[in-house]
Amino acid sequence: MSDDPQAEGPLASTGGTVRRAPLVTPPDAPDARPLLGESQLSTLRRYGNESEVRPGDLLFTDGDPGYDLIVVLEGRVEIRDHYGRLEEQLIITYGPREFLGEKGLLTGQRVFLTAVATERGRILRVPVEQVRTIMAEEADLSDYLLRAFLLRHVRLTQMGLGLTLVGSRFDRKTRRLLDVLARNRLAFRWLELEGMPEAEDTLRRLEVAPTDLPLVIAPGGSLLSNPTDHELLVALGLTARPVHDGAGVCDLVVVGGGPAGLAAGVYGASEGMQTVLVENTAIGGQAGTSSRIENYLGFPAGLSGEELAERAALQAEKFGVRIRLGAGAVALASTGDTHRVTLDGGEVIAARSVIIATGARYNRLPLDRLADFESVGVFYAATQMEAQACSGGPAVIVGGGNSAGQAALFLARACSEVLIAIRGDALARTMSRYLLDEIARDPSITVATRTEVVGLIGDGRLEGVTLRDTRSGEVVDHPTCGLFVFIGAKPCTEWLGGQLAMDEDGFLVTGRDVPLSAIDHPGYEPLLLETSRPGVFCVGDARSRSIKRVATSIGEGSMAVRLVFDRFEASGVTAGG
Numbered sequence: 001m002s003d004d005p006q007a008e009g010p011l012a013s014t015g016g017t018v019r020r021a022p023l024v025t026p027p028d029a030p031d032a033r034p035l036l037g038e039s040q041l042s043t044l045r046r047y048g049n050e051s052e053v054r055p056g057d058l059l060f061t062d063g064d065p066g067y068d069l070i071v072v073l074e075g076r077v078e079i080r081d082h083y084g085r086l087e088e089q090l091i092i093t094y095g096p097r098e099f100l101g102e103k104g105l106l107t108g109q110r111v112f113l114t115a116v117a118t119e120r121g122r123i124l125r126v127p128v129e130q131v132r133t134i135m136a137e138e139a140d141l142s143d144y145l146l147r148a149f150l151l152r153h154v155r156l157t158q159m160g161l162g163l164t165l166v167g168s169r170f171d172r173k174t175r176r177l178l179d180v181l182a183r184n185r186l187a188f189r190w191l192e193l194e195g196m197p198e199a200e201d202t203l204r205r206l207e208v209a210p211t212d213l214p215l216v217i218a219p220g221g222s223l224l225s226n227p228t229d230h231e232l233l234v235a236l237g238l239t240a241r242p243v244h245d246g247a248g249v250c251d252l253v254v255v256g257g258g259p260a261g262l263a264a265g266v267y268g269a270s271e272g273m274q275t276v277l278v279e280n281t282a283i284g285g286q287a288g289t290s291s292r293i294e295n296y297l298g299f300p301a302g303l304s305g306e307e308l309a310e311r312a313a314l315q316a317e318k319f320g321v322r323i324r325l326g327a328g329a330v331a332l333a334s335t336g337d338t339h340r341v342t343l344d345g346g347e348v349i350a351a352r353s354v355i356i357a358t359g360a361r362y363n364r365l366p367l368d369r370l371a372d373f374e375s376v377g378v379f380y381a382a383t384q385m386e387a388q389a390c391s392g393g394p395a396v397i398v399g400g401g402n403s404a405g406q407a408a409l410f411l412a413r414a415c416s417e418v419l420i421a422i423r424g425d426a427l428a429r430t431m432s433r434y435l436l437d438e439i440a441r442d443p444s445i446t447v448a449t450r451t452e453v454v455g456l457i458g459d460g461r462l463e464g465v466t467l468r469d470t471r472s473g474e475v476v477d478h479p480t481c482g483l484f485v486f487i488g489a490k491p492c493t494e495w496l497g498g499q500l501a502m503d504e505d506g507f508l509v510t511g512r513d514v515p516l517s518a519i520d521h522p523g524y525e526p527l528l529l530e531t532s533r534p535g536v537f538c539v540g541d542a543r544s545r546s547i548k549r550v551a552t553s554i555g556e557g558s559m560a561v562r563l564v565f566d567r568f569e570a571s572g573v574t575a576g577g
Contacts, residue, residue: 033092033094033098033148033152034098034144034148035097035098036071036097036098036099040141040144041071041097041124043134043138043141044069044071044124044126044134044141045124047126047127047130047131047133047134048068048069048071048124048125048126048127048130049124049125050073050122050123050124050125051122051123051125052120052121052122053075053077053117053120053121053122053123054117054120055117055118055119055120056116056117057116057117058114058115058116059077059100059115059116059117059123060111060114060115061083061111061114061115062081062082062083062111062112062113062114062219062220062221063110063111063112063218063219063220063221063222064110064111064220065108065110065111065237066105066108066110066111066128066237067101067105067111067115067128068105068125068126068127068128068131069099069100069101069105069125069126069128069131069145070099070100070101070115070123070124070125070126071097071098071099071100071123071124071126072094072095072096072097072098072099072100072121072123073096073097073121073122073123073124074096074120074121074122075095075096075117075118075119075120075121075122075123076093076094076095076117076118076119076121077093077094077100077115077116077117077118077123078090078091078092078093078094078115078116078118079091079092079093079094079100079113079114079115080113080114080115080116081112081113081114081161083113083114083116084114091113091156091159091161093118096121099145099148100115101145101148101149101152102149102152102153102156103149103150103152103153103185103310104153105128105131105149106128106131106132106135106149106310106314107238107310107313108128108237108238109186109236109237109238110218110219110220110235110236110237111219112161112162112163112187112219113161131145132314132317132318135314135318136314136315136318146307146310146311150304150306150307150310153185153187154384156187157185157186157187157188157384157385157388158384158388159187160187160188160189161187161189162186162187162188162189162219163181163186163187163188163189163216163217163218163219163236164188164189164190164191164202164216164217165177165178165181165188165189165190165191165214165215165216165217166190166191166193166199166202166203166208166213166214166215166216166217167190167191167192167193167213167214167215168192168193168194168213168214169192169193169194169195169376169460169461170194170372170460171213171214172371173213173214173226174213174214175374175375175376176229176375177214177216177227177229177232178190178375178376179375180229180232180233180281180282181385182289182375182381182383182385182386183281183282183288183289183381184233184238184281184282184283185282185284185288185289185306185383185384185385186236193210193213194460202217203215206223208223208225212225212226213225213226214226216232216235218235218236219236222235229280229281229326230326230327230344230345233325233326234326238325238326239324239325239326239327248350249338249350249351249352250273250274250275250276250349250350250351250352251268251273251274251275251351251352251353251575252264252268252273252274252275252276252351252352252353252354252355252561252564253275253276253277253278253339253341253349253351253353253354253355254268254275254276254277254278254354254355254357255278255329255341255354255355255356255357255358256278256279256285256356256357256358256359256492256540256542257277257278257279257282257283257284257285257323257325257357258284258285258286258287258288258357258359258540258541258553259284259285259287259308259312259540259550259553259554259557260357260359260539260540260541260553260554260556260557261277261279261285261355261357261539261540261557262277262283262284262309262312262313262315262316262554262557263312263539263553263554263555263556263557263558264277264355264357264539264557264558264560264561265277265316265321265323265557266312266315266316266319266321266558267557267558267561267562268321268355268561268564269316269319269320269321270319271561271565271575272575273561273564273575274575275319275320275321275322276321276322276324276349276351277316277321277322277323277324278323278324278327278328278329278341278343278349279323279324279325279326279327280326280327280328280329280344281326281328282325283309283312283313283323283325284305284306284308284309284312285309285359285540286359286360286362286381286403286541287305287308287309287550287553288305288306288308288309289305289381289382289383290304290305290382290403290406290550292304292406292409292410293305293308293406293550294406294434294435295432295434295549295551296308296550296551297551306383308550324343327343327344327345327347328343328344328495329341329342329343329344329358329495330342330343330344330495331495331497332354332495332496332497332499332536334533334535334536337352337535337571337573338350338351338352339351339352339353339354339535339536341354352535352568352573352575353535353536353537353564353567353568354535354536354537355537355538355539355557355560355561355564356493356496356508356531356536356537356538356539356542357538357539357540357542357553357557358491358492358493358495358542359491359492359540359541359542360489360490360491360492360507360541360542361380361489361490361492362380362485362486362487362488362489363485363487363488363489363490364485365398365453365485365487367453367454367455367456368455368456369456370456372456373456373458373461373462373483376461376462377456377458377461377462377481377482377483378456378462378482378483378485379482379483379484379485380484380485380486381407381484382406382407382410382411382484386411386482386484387410387411387413387414387415388414389481389482390411390414390415390481390482391414391415392414392415392416393415393416393479393480393481393482394415394416394417394418394419394478394479394480394481395411395415395417395418395419395480395481395482395483395484396418396419396421396453396465396478396480396482396483396484397411397418397419397420397421397483397484397486398421398422398452398453398483398484398485398486398487399420399422399484399485399486399487400420400422400424400427400429400430400431401430401431401486401548402431402432402435402548402549403486404420404431404484404486405420405427405431405432405435405436405438405439406435407484407486408420408439408442408445409435409438409439409442409445411482411484412442412444412445415444415482416444417444417445417446418444418445418446419445419446419447419448419478419480420439420445420446420447420448421448421451421452421453421467422447422448422449422450422451423450423451423452423470424449424450425449425450426449427439427447448467450469450470450471451467451468451469451470452467452468452470453465453466453467453468453483454466454467454468454475456483457477461481462480462481462482462483463479463480463481464477464478464479464480465477465478465480465483466478489541490505490506491505491506491507491508491541491542492542493506493507493508493542494506496508499533500518500531500532500533500536500538501514501515501518501531501532502544503544503545505544507542507543507544507545507546508531508538508542508543508544509531509532509543509544510526510528510529510530510531510537510538510543510544511526511527511528511529511530512526513544513545514526514530514531514532518532519532521533521534527563527566527567528559528563529543529556529559529560529563530563530567534567534571535564535567535571537560537563537564539553539556539557539559539560540553540556540557541553543556
């Protein structure tokens with residue numbers, strides 16, 4: 001593979017313009033394939049078993065439900081896409097003291113590549129459960145492995161590997177699946193029906209009618225016609241089995257898998273609570289789509305939202321949190337000291353306490369044809385997926401908060417220019433100083449004050465936006481291949497059906513903000529993060545008057561667990577009892 005950073009990789013698209021994806025660095029770059037030192041090998045040997053391999057031995061194959069961490073001790077191992085088929089492609093070759101694996105090893109995602117030995121040699125297999133133990137107990141080695149896993153995942157995403165999605169950019173069902181894939185930071189290739197002859201060729205070869213679109217070709221070659229979000233995640237091996245049969249009662253159910261919910265899950269389980277965490281879309285929430293969080297304590301160089309989410313999920317599993325991904329809460333009911341959360345698949349989880357951490361969704365702009373471009377030109381997150389779709393072209397960001405600033409800095413690395421449009425006079429009132437300073441130093445980022453987007457331009461794909469100066473009324477067209485929207489948010493609380501006290505915007509009120517008229521339990525005084533119902537707490541962005549910062553959300557999640565114990569004590573409830 002070329003070392004030229006502008007070299008073109010295999011066809012890939014994640015929305016908007018279809019192009020050959022540029023490799024920021026080749027997938028076999030040294031930082032993606034570090035050599036293990038003797039002490040690291042010695043540590044790994046304590047957790048795994050050695051075995052001999054011969055040329056042609058398959059170590060794992062496309063479609064397998066999971067795989068082990070594999071260290072090459074002697075010989076060579078190739079990673080191949082479409083192994084044994086006409087379109088077979090060599091991805092990378094590993095040699096002695098190198099290890100195989102990427103993020104999917106930890107999440108349990110079905111394997112989408114094949115590893116085959118090409119020489120006689122020896123390997124060390126470390127079962128995935130032992131890898132999780134390493135992640136929890138071997139700090140230095142954990143960092144070493146996790147960084148490589150995440151970086152390799154980015155490289156594979158840039159190459160357009162993983163599952164294949166065939167669908168139309170004009171189809172809402174296709175855009176829904178694109179959003180699920182992007183939010184879960186999954187590697188995939190999108191064959192656009194309108195722009196890629198390969199899409200029609202694929203449908204003919206598979207004998208799939210256009211009426212059956214969108215089509216997902218999952219790892220192992222299984223076909224999914226217009227799957228639901230849950231069906232897609234199940235096919236990828238990312239969902240867990242039901243955690244209760246309706247008879248058992250756990251101590252704590254956390255609804256929402258963003259930073260606040262993950263913190264609540266980690267601290268609840270580490271304190272001995274039987275804890276279940278349910279998340280309908282993706283672990284990490286809005287923060288999980290952040291390209292870089294630089295003001296989080298203890299990470300002076302910053303960390304990505306993906307890395308934060310992966311580390312937190314590992315911690316949660318280490319302490320025994322049962323995570324139910326792809327399961328959205330649709331109802332809450334309470335009887336005495338027991339609360340029941342009903343999931344969209346019909347499963348009911350009974351718990352002695354509930355922490356609501358469902359967050360908020362960014363508002364949509366009031367623009368004609370907005371729905372035509374959402375997920376294929378209009379985005380509400382700036383991850384590697386969206387950056388790849390806009391690579392080499394101009395981008396426009398609407399919003400002046402920290403999320404908008406982080407997105408601008410990230411997109412500036414892939415886009416020719418980035419314009420931030422805000423309705424106010426300056427970013428200083430809404431954005432952290434460290435982001436302001438970095439934006440001021442980046443010549444590819446421009447800030448347009450007193451400016452709003454009033455129109456979308458394009459025929460089939462987004463080609464530009466119409467901007468209006470709110471002072472002069474002047475209207476101009478600005479070319480762009482991606483419009484990123486980070487404006488006010490609406491809380492994800494509609495599933496509660498108005499049972500709990502909310503402010504005028506739908507955010508849950510807690511503690512002293514709960515009005516007396518909303519309390520129907522005699523003598524009940526809500527604790528700091530407690531809602532109008534005893535034993536039900538709210539943390540993070542769904543809470544009224546919350547501070548929209550990752551660190552604050554994590555703090556609230558951990559604090560809520562302490563308050564759950566206080567409510568148990570006041571109610572005479574024993575955790576685990």
